[in-house]
Amino acid sequence: MVLNDEMGLNLLKKKIYERTGVDCSKYKDNYLKRRIDLRMKAIGIGTSYNEYYRFLEKNHDEYKSLLDGITINVTEFFRDADTFDAFKNMVIPQLLSEKVKRNSKILRIWSAACSIGEEPYTIGIVLHEKLGPGLNNLLASIHATDIDGKALSAAKAGIYDAEALKKISKPKVSKYFDVVDGSDKYRIKDKVKNLVRFQQHDLISGKKFSHFDIIFCRNVLIYFGRELQHTLFLDFYDALNDGGYLIIGKTETMTGEAKDKFTCVNTRERIYKKDSKNPGIS
Ligand SMILES: C[S@@+](CC[C@H](N)C(=O)[O-])C[C@H]1O[C@@H](n2cnc3c(N)ncnc32)[C@H](O)[C@@H]1O
Known part of the structure; x- marks a missing residue:
């Protein structure tokens, strides 16, 4: 990920909040970046959050897939x-x-x-x-x-x-x-x-x-x-x-x-x- 892409990440967080109501700024940045990177890889977007943002704005369904990626559902009966x-x-x-x-x-x-x-x-x-x-x-x-x-x-x-x-x-x-x-x-x-x-x-x-x-x-x-x-x-x-x-x-x-x-x-x-x-x- 490009190091000076913090502004892109902040823009993404703002847009995710506006479009979905989920306040991603409260999640740990490293965690969020890992989950966003996975989505970007899955749809073949390079390394720029701005590019991903533009994609999201043209493909609103992707907001849903991104949220699915952020809310990891791993669980089990009698976990621990x-x-x-x-x-x-x-x-x-x-x-x-x-x-x-x-x-x-x-x-x-x-x-x-x-x-x-x-x-x-x-x-x-x-x-x-x-x-x-x-x-x-x-x-x-x-x-x-x-x-x-x-x-x-x-x-x-x-x-x-x-x-x-x-x-x-x-x-x-x-x-x-x-x-x-x-x-x-x-x-x-x-x-x-x-x-x-x-x-x-x-x-x-x-x-x-x-x-x-x-x-x-x-x-x-x-x-x-x-x-x-x-x-x-x-x-x-x-x-x-x-x-x-x-x-x-x-x-x-x-x-x-x-x-x-x-x-x-x-x-x-x-x-x-x-x-x-x-x-x-x-
Ligand atoms: C790893 S699972 C844990 C499930 C279960 N508590 C367990 O320990 O097996 C994490 C869950 O947290 C939910 N989650 C993530 N962010 C949340 C939020 N802001 N509010 C409520 N649930 C959230 C996810 O959707 C996911 O189902």
């Missing part, structure tokens, strides 16, 4: 299995014992940047595994959001190929999936699906949510600049009930002002607790 073990054996019991004390039956979970649904459905499966019929005594819901409409459509369909289920034992596959007639695909069963509500939402510019007991936001913050990460950690703090948990990706680290507001309760699995009476040291 140890994290879901900690969710099952530490977070759920602690949270529910506090709920029993407060006589509360509502359990609200947010899977932020949920991609094609494998994360929120994993959360649903873990809830069933941990609570069994006791889940019926709770008003449990999983709010699953992503910026990418195409990923959300796949998530809502809830149909996956056998490869996607490789981390799930055979008995659990039969318990939580139906074989789609005449195919080698599997559909998530309604008992899990009905726990999840999907919604398109941009973490950068979207509305602020509140009253969640647990927030999963994994493997998306790494693409964002530091300042935005700090803002989002504070947004998650505000979105949690007192005593609620934030679970981030295993390669992500909490930094900024929020670090002093949360208590890190599991360093390895990046699990943080909001306790406004005792902010703790993370």
